[in-house]
Structures are given as C-alpha cells and as structure tokens.
Amino acid sequence: MTADVVRWGILATGGIAAAFTADLVDLPDAEVVAVASRTEASAKAFAERFGIPRAYGDWATLAMDEDVDVVYVATPHAAHREAAGLCLEAGRNVLCEKAFTLNAREAEELVALARERGSFLMEAMWMYCNPLVRRLKALVDDGAIGEVRTVQADFGLSGPFPPAHRLRDPAQGGGALLDLGVYPVSFAQLLLGEPADIAARAVLSDEGVDLQTGALFSYESGALASVHCSIVGGTPVQASVTGSHGRIDVPHGFFHPDRFVLHRDGRDPEEFTADPADGPRTTLRHEAREVMRALRAGETESPLVPLDGTLAVMRTMDTIRERVGVRYPGEAA
Numbered sequence: 001m002t003a004d005v006v007r008w009g010i011l012a013t014g015g016i017a018a019a020f021t022a023d024l025v026d027l028p029d030a031e032v033v034a035v036a037s038r039t040e041a042s043a044k045a046f047a048e049r050f051g052i053p054r055a056y057g058d059w060a061t062l063a064m065d066e067d068v069d070v071v072y073v074a075t076p077h078a079a080h081r082e083a084a085g086l087c088l089e090a091g092r093n094v095l096c097e098k099a100f101t102l103n104a105r106e107a108e109e110l111v112a113l114a115r116e117r118g119s120f121l122m123e124a125m126w127m128y129c130n131p132l133v134r135r136l137k138a139l140v141d142d143g144a145i146g147e148v149r150t151v152q153a154d155f156g157l158s159g160p161f162p163p164a165h166r167l168r169d170p171a172q173g174g175g176a177l178l179d180l181g182v183y184p185v186s187f188a189q190l191l192l193g194e195p196a197d198i199a200a201r202a203v204l205s206d207e208g209v210d211l212q213t214g215a216l217f218s219y220e221s222g223a224l225a226s227v228h229c230s231i232v233g234g235t236p237v238q239a240s241v242t243g244s245h246g247r248i249d250v251p252h253g254f255f256h257p258d259r260f261v262l263h264r265d266g267r268d269p270e271e272f273t274a275d276p277a278d279g280p281r282t283t284l285r286h287e288a289r290e291v292m293r294a295l296r297a298g299e300t301e302s303p304l305v306p307l308d309g310t311l312a313v314m315r316t317m318d319t320i321r322e323r324v325g326v327r328y329p330g331e332a333a
Contacts, residue, residue, distance in 0.1 A: 006292040009068035009092070010035040011059055011083055013046040016097060017074035020124075021050050023285045029292060036062035059083055063090035070120065070291060073097060076166055078173040078328070081106040084121070088113045093120035095291050098186075099178040102328055103321075104314040111307045120295055122287075122302045123310040125186055127255040129286040132274050133190075134304070136241075136248060136260055140191055144262060145243030148223050151191055153184035153239035153254060156212065156230030167231050168207055170328050175209030177202075177317055177326070181229030183255045185320075186313050187239055188217060188225035194312040196220050202324035203232075215320050256281045 008024055010017050010032060017035075024030045032052050037043040040057030047055035056062050062071065063086045070093040073083045077099045084096045088110065100123045101107045114121035127133055140148060157180065159167075166172045167179055189195075195217035202213040212230035219225075228235065239254035240247060246264040250257050258281045262270040279285060287305075294302050301307045321327070 005029055005031050006295055007031050007033045007067055007069045009033065009062050009065060009071040010046070010052070010074065011062055011071050011087070012074040013037045013042045014074060014076075017046070017072070018049075019282075020072055020074065020284045020288070021046075021052075023283055024288055025050055027285060027288060030288060033067055034062055034065050059086055060090075063087045063092055068092060070095060070295060072124070076172045077178055078102055078171065081110065084110050085113060088117055088119050088121065091117065091119065093291075093295060095122050095124050095287070097124045099173070099182045099317065100310050100314060102173050102178070103331060104311060104318045107311055107314040111311060114300065114307075118300060120291070120300050121307060122291060122294070122305050123307075124284075124287055125182075125305050125310070126284050126287040127183060127186060128190065128305045129290045130256055131278050131286065132257050132260065132272065133255075135272060136250070136257075137190060139248065139262065140241060140243070144264065145241065145247060146245030147221070148191055148241060148243050150223065150242045151188045151225040151240070152227075153187045153225075154228040154230075154235040155180040155183050155237050155255070156228065156233050156235030158234035159231050161231055163205075163207060168205055168209060170208055173328055174207070175205075175211075175213075175326060176229040176231045177210050177213050177320060180231065181213055181215075181227065181320075182313065182317065184227035184229060184239070185215075185316055187254065188227055189309065189313055189316065191241055192217070192219055192221075192223055192225055194316060195225065198316065198319045198323065200320045200323040202320075202326070204325065208326065210321075210324060210326050213320065213324060215323075217316075253281065 034054040036056040043055035073096040200215040202210040217225040239250040250260040259273045
C-alpha cells in the first residue's frame, strides 16, 4: 500500500463481487490486482471483464499474495468464516460481506483472529457508510427528534425463489433473515444498540429456512424496534424512527436512500436529499473509501462499522433464529 493507491484482491466472482469491483475500478486511489474463485475459469473470466492482472483458481493463493493490501470477501455468507479466516491467517486485511457470518460464534472467531494478528477487518455494511444514513444518525444523536421511542424497518422481495435457490438452501445460510433482515436489524441497532429482549415469529420453508420473519426488540430505555423481512412478498423497504419530539421517515430503499424527511413537532417537514456528487444511490464506493481511509490511518477497524456492532447484530440474529427454530447444518443443537 502506498499513500496514493490501495491494492485490492477480490475473493469470489458473483454479482455483488462484480458490483463492488465496478465501483473500485472507478476510484483513482484503488487498484484491483487479483481475483480468486473456486475455479480458474471463473476467475479468469472475471479478471478479463475488469482488467485484473492476476486470476487464481483457489482462495489460498490470493490470501498469500503479498501484493494485496486488502481482500474483499464476496462469497455466500456460509463461506465467510472459511474465506475471511484464510485471508486473516495469511496476514491480509479483510472487508467481508454481510451477513458477516452464519452465526455469532463464527463472527467472534474472525474478530478474535483479526485482533490477534493486528489486521483490519470490517463488515461490508454499506448502509452505515452511506452519507445520507450518516446524516440521519447525526440528527438523531443530536436530539433532533428527542429521545428515540420506536424504530421500524422492513425488507422483502416478492420471489418466488425455487427450492434450489441459495435463498432457500440451508447449507448456504438461506432464508430471509441473514440475507435481507440484516438490514432492518442493523438499522435498528445503529440507532438503539443491542436490544434487551427479542420476540420473533417466522414462516419456515420445507427446507427449514425462514420465508418471512418479524421481530420486536425492546430496550431498557422503553424504546421498541419492529423489523420484518421476507422472500415471499415485496415490502415497501422503508424505515422510520420516532422520537419524543418528532420523526424521520426514510422511503423505499432505506438502506441506500436518496432522501429522507424530518418531521419536528411544531415545524414544517424538512427533506434531506443525497448530494449528486456522491454518485448513484446503489454505489458501494463509500464503504471502499472508508476501508482505504482506515488502512492509511493505521486503524484495524472502522468507527463507522465497528466490530463490536457487527458482533451485536450477529447475536441478535442468532436469538431471532433460536426463537423461530432455524438452524443451519453443522450448528450445535
């Protein structure tokens, strides 16, 4: 790594890896130098698509590449523990997609490994790095709506997804919660922290994954958070946070908003919109920039996406799965 360029490796070649790499190659201070897949053919095709100089047909070779400053792990989340752990063991810094792992135990193992090695590790929770989400949190923290009373958030896709799809496959950590519910859960915990108590209900598939899940978080402050996720029904994908003196509404696509509306008691509504200079709402460049900023500063984790916060989200999702009866292969009974 130099003061000018951070060198990236990409681990996996699916859709999210392609989206992230497309944003990386547009950043003047980022260079994608290697990509790895389980097959050499997939890695080479990805490398040719994005002009990446090195393509590896296994993860270990990428992990050992000394020219790579940080690896972006973009496998399905069932493989995050193995892939990210391999990179951390080899001394690489890691940005790992969400859900961070299958469960809190795996997440704790990765965090402990990163801290032991002094390596950078961050969950790719791009929502937390979004400038408009950061503005919303700052307003709440500054008391713009008073004391937070309720948070609501939902994320549902209409599907239907066939049984063979990864979202229905227990071996790949399938279900609505880990793939989609991580956003509403993370939004609630961004504003309220880890809940004191959790109630949850779900509809399960024949394979044993959650087709849709609803959860109610309660806090010692008296606040409540209601979250919902689904792979059998398209929802508004909206969020709101209500306080003792007002409310903030985030319309469709709350995890990458282009606007939100602040309602303060006794005042006209105020609309906050994204700066066009920040790029399209779907851009992943904000999390990439945060990783590179932290690496240049010598930080081993990001204050925007702290590891303790990631662990708290994983604990919450473990509790929800326990409440609704979802267990993945290999997890203890």
